Amino acid sequence: MxxxxxxxxxxxxxxxxxxxxxxxxxxxxxxxxxxxxxxxxxxxxxxxxxxxxxxxxxxxxxxxxxxxxxxxxxxxxxxxxxxxxxxxxxxxxxxxxxxxxxxxKETPEEEEYMSGFKLWLLMLSLIFSIFLIALDMTIVATSIPAITNEFRGLGDQAWYSAIYLMTSGGFQSTWGKMYQYFPLKISFLSAMAIFEIGSLICGVAPSSESFIIGRTIAGIGAAGVSSGAYTICAYISDPQKRAAHTGILGAVFGIGSILGPLLGGVFSEQSTWRWCFYINLPIGVLPIVSTVFFLSIPKAAKPREAPLKEKMLQLDPLGTGILMGAIITYLMAVHYGGQIDPWNSARVIGLLVASVVLFILFAFIERWQDERAMIIPRLFVKRDIGVSLFYTVFQGGALFAMVYYLPLYFQAIRGTDAVISAVHNLPFIIAAMASALGAGIFISNTGLATPVMVAGSAIATLGCGLCHLFDLNTGTGVWIGIQIVVGLGLGCAFQVPIMVGQVSVDVPDIPAVTAMILCFQTVGGAIWVSASQSIFINRMLIAVPHFVPGVDPTQVVSTGAGELREVFGADQIVGVLTAYLTGIRAAYMLSCAVVGMSLLIGVFLPWKRLDTDALKEAGGAAA
Structure with a gap:
């Protein structure tokens, strides 16, 4: 035959x-x-x-x-x-x-895309939803001093940011599969509901522990909101306009992340830090109502047919659970180490060993899961993607750490309120936004991504190193100039790994590789923000007896960053602030080392031009 x-x-x-x-x-x-x-x-x-x-x-x-x-x-x-x-x-x-x-057997019918009022209402709703989840990533940066004042201590400070980054990154792939195997509208509404519930818990939290629980829940919902917004955008947008619409969402995400500290400072100073989370509730109503009444599910969005067991396996619950366990044990280790228990204590060593074992087990599980995995092996082994993933762990981690520790310098050391602190951070914010925009335009027109990544990391390494010059009375021109250098370096390279990843794979794999890079980026933020907190506290505990021998170091740790001048007298405050500055400088030096690692990793990215046409097409396919 x-x-x-x-x-x-x-x-x-x-x-x-x-x-x-x-x-x-x-x-x-x-x-x-x-x-x-x-x-x-x-x-x-x-x-x-x-x-x-x-x-x-x-x-x-x-x-x-x-x-x-x-x-x-x-x-x-x-x-x-x-x-x-x-x-x-x-x-x-x-x-x-x-x-x-x-x-x-049949030629598929031509898809009908939304237009007019319904399209723009839904796009506005998606913009609001993306802005909210991006804002929540960094809004507590300038609010942490007020939060620590109310909850009486710095001990849990790292958890406030790291736990949100951990869950929002770790559940990216899970939600991506949800949108493939379960109804689109129900999945997106569920994600919005989870995010809103988490925000409400944060707003009414009576204790640090309940606040952390709220941040955890909000992060899980945020992962679904972000991936859902991009997915809906792809389905409702005409292919010729899809890249532009997706680009708008990407720009809003970047703006929200960078403006978070500014708005957090305004809320904390003019009202209460709790409004950083209350604000999510009314704004979140628009995406929910618009989705319920105006989102018509296109035929292309029909869930994939598969038995329920297969659908659940596609969510990779085993891999996600092990990754969460690995990160949580790490966070607990750096939380206890040097603050509650000695670093050589059985509890700290046990937690660190458990974290390493779980990370290794996660790698084996993902290899075994193959196409079901949140980190797909055949994509991970591609040089362009593998290098981009490890690069963004360090580069993104340094960015998030600096977002949190630059405001702390102004509020704790310089004694500014949250609003003035946010204003003083504008050089960093503006430089990061401008360099990110400029880098995107440059790469889209030239295809030269590797030089941007390497140059960005080099500039950021220099800038983070210069932060060691901050002292009790640093001149205005100095701290403005240093922040500009840091912002230029960290901003220009932040989104480049996603651009590299998207043009390195076939169109059907773009959503998967985007989720992988976002996962590494935000998990890297969780890891290095918590590490910065640990080194900040540990160095400060060592410095306090040296600069103010009569002060109990634990009293400094248990005092909110905004209350130092109220708790300690005139004969002690200079020594306390100097010890505090020692810890902050250590956090800056960790960021310098971390972004320096991204520089070493970035040089291994292939030195070739990216396909500029593919870059433009990837904007729509990424959803």
């Missing part, structure tokens, strides 16, 4: 048996397949992939028809077959293709 390979275009993909009918996942490569005939065996290298097939989807009608007709001509179809460079059959049973999903 004639092989279909002789008559039909080469189609790469998979056929999955699902209850009483089959689904195909494939790409038309316009080549000719070598069909695995009966009596031959799949190559050993494909066996593991066959046993754990990845997600499925239908696309490319011409390829579907050629595959369908080809197998009709051979009069056989083997369930759970995998087609790549060869077609491999893994089942001995035969099944006619007449039960193939009818979508592969």
């Amino acid at each position: 004639k092989s279909p390979a002789e008559d039909f275009p080469r189609t790469e993909g998979r056929i999955h048996q699902l209850d009483d009918f089959s689904f195909m996942e494939f790409h038309d490569l316009d080549l000719f397949p070598a069909v695995q005939r009966e009596g031959r065996h799949p190559s050993a290298s494909r066996t593991e992939e066959l046993n754990a097939p990845p997600p499925i989807w239908l696309a490319n009608t011409r390829a579907a028809k050629s595959l369908q007709n080809g197998y009709r001509s051979s009069q056989s179809l083997r369930p759970d077959a995998v087609m790549g460079y060869d077609f491999h059959a893994t089942s001995d049973s035969e099944m006619p293709l007449r039960e193939m999903n009818h979508e592969s």
Whole structure:
């Protein structure tokens, strides 16, 4: 019998048996397949992939028809077959293709995209939702002194920011799969509800512990809101406008992240820090109402068909749980170390060992999960993507750490209120925004990403190092100039790893690689913000007896950053502030070392031009 390979275009993909009918996942490569005939065996290298097939989807009608007709001509179809460079059959049973999903037999109808009032109302809603979750990443930076004043102590300060970054990053992939396998509208509304509940808990929190719980819940919801907003944007936007709409959301995310400290300072000083979270409730109503009444679910947004068990496995609950466990044990270790227990205590060592073991176990789990994993192995091993992932852990971590510790210098050491502190941070904010915009335009037109990443890290390393010059009476010109250098370096390279990742993969993989980079970026923020807090506290505890021998170091730690001048007398305050400054400088030096690591990693990125056309297309595909 004639092989279909002789008559039909080469189609790469998979056929999955699902209850009483089959689904195909494939790409038309316009080549000719070598069909695995009966009596031959799949190559050993494909066996593991066959046993754990990845997600499925239908696309490319011409390829579907050629595959369908080809197998009709051979009069056989083997369930759970995998087609790549060869077609491999893994089942001995035969099944006619007449039960193939009818979508592969017909030319799909042209999608209808939203326009006019409904489109812009939904886009405005998505802009508000993205702004809120970005704002929450950094809004506590200038509010922390007020929060520590109320909760009486600095001990939990790192958790306020790190736990939100941890959950918002760690659940990115989980929510991305939710939008693929469950109804789009229900999934997005669920994410918004979780975020709003977390914000409400933060706003009414009577204690530090309840505030941390609220931040944890809000972070989980934020992960779903961000990925959902980009997904909805892709479905409602005409392809010709999709990249522009996605770019708007990306710009809003960056603006929200950078403006967070400014707005946090205004709320803390003019009203109460609790309004940093209350504000999410009324603004969040618009995305919820607009989604309920105006979002028409397009046909393309239909959830993928799969058994409930397979849908749950696609969420990678095991990998997500292990990653959360690894980060939490690390956060607990740096929280206890040197503050509550000695670093060589059994509890601290045990937590650090547990964290390392869990991170290693996470890597093995992700390799085993393959296409179901939140960190997809075949993407991770690509040089461009692997380097970008490790780069953003350090570069993004340094950015978040500086966002939190620059305001602390002005409020604790210089004695400014939250609003003035935020104003003093404007050189950093403006420089970061300008350099991020300039870098994006430069790369989009030239394709030169690696030089931007390396130069950005080099400038940021210099800027963070210069922060060591901050003292009790640093001149205005000095702290403005240093902040500009830091902002230019950290801002210009912050979004570049995403741009590199998106043009390094095929279009269907863009959402996955974007989620991976965002996960590494925010988890890196959680890791290095908490490390900065630990080194800040530990160095301050050592410095207090040296500069003010009569003061109990734990009293300084238990005093809110904004209350130092009220608690300590005139004969003690200079020594206390000097000890405090010693800790802050140590945090700056850690950021200097961390961003310096990103410089060393960045040079391993291939020195080549990116496809500028692909960069423009990736804006829409990223959703």
